[in-house]
Amino acid sequence: MRVSVVGLGYVGLVTAASLAEWGNQVVGIEASEARLSALRDGRMPIFEPGLDEVVQRNRESGRLQFAGPDAMSRAVHRADIVMVAVGTHDGHGGWQTDTISSTLDALVPMLGAGTTLVVRSTLPPEYVASLASYVEARAGENSGPVPTILNPEFMREGSALHDFMQPDRVVIGLVSDETGLGQRALAELYAPSSAPMVVLPALDASVGKLAANLFLATKISFANELAGICDSYGATIDNVVASMTYDKRIGTGFLRPGVGFGGSCLPHQVAMTLLDAQSREVHAPLLAAVKQINEFQPRRVLLALNRMLSGLHDARVALLGLTFKPDTDDLREAPSLRIAQHLLDAGARVVAYDPMPAARSSAVEQVPGLDVAESPMAAMRDAHAVVLATEWSVFRELDWLAAANIVRNPLMVDGRGALDAAAMTEAGWTYHAFGRGTHQPVTRSESVMVNVQNASAAIAHAEGALDGGHTR
Ligand SMILES: NC(=O)c1ccc[n+]([C@@H]2O[C@H](COP(=O)([O-])OP(=O)(O)OC[C@H]3O[C@@H](n4cnc5c(N)ncnc54)[C@H](O)[C@@H]3O)[C@@H](O)[C@H]2O)c1
Structure with missing residues (x-):
């Protein structure tokens, strides 16, 4: 599948590298120039055991590419799935949703018809409750309704590659997916993991993610x-x-x-x-x-x-x-x-x-x-x-x-x-x-x-x- 991952931090980079390892064609998009140039130079901006080998192998095979936000339009327009993994922590113990909102403002109008939007960032439940209308209001005229799925991340830093590729479960939170296209796309994407898929209303998926951590x-x-x-x-x-x-x-x-x-x-x-x-x-x-x-x-x-x-x-x-x-x-x-x-x-x-x-x-x-x-x-x-x-x-x-x-x-x-x-x-x-x-x-x-x-x-x-x- 063609996948774009927006935000290459601990979650996004592991997600992008693992999906490329499964054989998908992945473009990782990162806003921080320092992070992006490190990745392009073959240096890992974060430490995660085994990640450098997986990134290097998949870059060499051409399955994993890195790009800046200026290339977002090209990368996401023809993607089957676009995953958002930007930060939602304000650095002082609180939530911040400005980054995800501005990312969606830029991203959603660029999505083509048939592209599924997947949010991997952990979100406050109140934000999840308004996500469907937020995306709908920004959808481009040609894309039609955007299948939107919340797909919470459960990885542990230190064993993140293993946790991504062999998760205990994959949680699919349905934000809006009238035709079932989004759910089918994620079933195909996660097929190599053989993990059970738990399909829930988006709000329950987001509270479930919090509850697991609590x-x-x-x-x-x-x-x-x-x-x-x-x-x-x-x-x-x-x-x-x-x-x-x-x-x-x-x-x-x-x-x-x-x-x-x-x-x-x-x-x-x-x-x-x-x-x-x-x-x-x-x-x-x-x-x-x-x-x-x-x-x-x-x-x-x-x-x-x-x-x-x-x-x-x-x-x-x-x-x-x-x-x-x-x-x-x-x-x-x-x-x-x-x-x-x-x-x-x-x-x-x-x-x-x-x-x-x-x-x-x-x-x-x-x-x-x-x-x-x-x-x-x-x-x-x-x-x-x-x-x-x-x-x-x-x-x-x-x-x-x-x-x-x-x-x-x-x-x-x-x-x-x-x-x-x-x-x-x-x-x-x-x-x-x-x-x-x-x-x-x-x-x-x-x-x-x-x-x-x-x-x-x-x-x-x-x-x-x-x-x-x-x-x-
Ligand atoms: N770190 C974990 O172990 C973990 C586990 C589960 C869930 N989460 C959740 O996943 C999300 C991401 O966490 P993280 O630890 O990877 O965060 P992070 O801060 O390490 O990474 C986020 C990345 O997104 C980039 N970014 C921000 N806006 C962008 C944009 N518009 N376009 C491209 N790149 C952009 C930032 O530059 C940064 O590199 C958060 O919501 C977090 O709560 C994290």
Whole structure:
């Protein structure tokens, strides 16, 4: 099929490359000149495992081309399907629909008769409710009604190619498709995936997409709360979760405690749905708790460090991992940045390392005062304590015995429970991870911090509430 993909970010580029890999003729259209020229020069503007090989292979075969918005008219006019994957996040935790609206303003009048318009961007449900009339009002005179489908994206950064090509389901939200042309086009497009197709009214598809993310966020916050309960009993969360997940009703995945969820999807969609629920006078205490637990997780790291070091002022802390998850260069809403900011506010010096050079330079811009190092060992040299914030495999493979000899104190808060507790102890580390019986539960006085917004005040409060010997 002839497909155009508008917007070549994490979603659009993976979509374009995967569709070309399936044998389609794909033109990817990108507005950012920097992104476009990188792609044309054979450089990937984002990091996604395996993506560079797939892009290169399909460019060489001529199935994948890149173009700027000036070539949009030619690219989309004769396409069978035009997919829109532009951003809908305002960068400050809110929705923004100006980009998709202006993209549709330019794009829809160019569509030829028989072209299906597919929206892959995640949209606020209110916007979806008005999408059919928005497109209809902009359709060109010669195109007739434009078959319009919402096709939400469920990929995970870090395994996006796999998730696109072998999805658990393909959701088709019918915005307007009187003749069924759009639905048939997408059935043909996704035939290589063999995934079940779930065909729904567009509004249900959009709320379903949000609900999937809200549920995943809920599972993570549940695991984070459960970790505190495990710590209070001295139980080990890995064993507790393993015993739970034999029950098929519970399901595996997203039940590991950590420093909180980040990225462009989960925090934003939890916050936005909550805000919408409040404005619609819908009682949503569960979502409020999910958000509150998530926002508290970076502070848990501070509490653990504060206990171990008896105060954070002038402490040198090594922060391992910056991206919101491993195998991506995406720093959006990364909990590491909050941890770094809270530590700096408490008077600590923070030296971070992440395997992604782009993440290191972007983190320095986003968190003034943060230092970065070129290797994990350089970050850890002379550190009073180490925090692992992202579970990159390179950290699992480090020589922790050697690392114990270059830090000032071999104190580790493993915020992702990624390392082997027994091996770390054997290598000389005082090792703390949430829910592994190695991390003390939050005390009643510390729990006040949940409602404390100011990090310095929170730390002062925690310092006042805690006792324990100095370790540095
Ligand atoms: N990142 C994820 O893991 C993920 C997962 C599921 C859904 N989503 C959703 O998919 C959408 C895209 O997310 P993303 O992370 O890829 O965003 P992104 O910001 O990384 O990429 C969007 C791209 O679109 C380009 N663009 C904007 N307007 C354009 C136009 N008129 N013509 C051509 N290019 C244009 C931008 O320059 C940018 O490169 C969002 O709605 C997001 O919520 C993202």
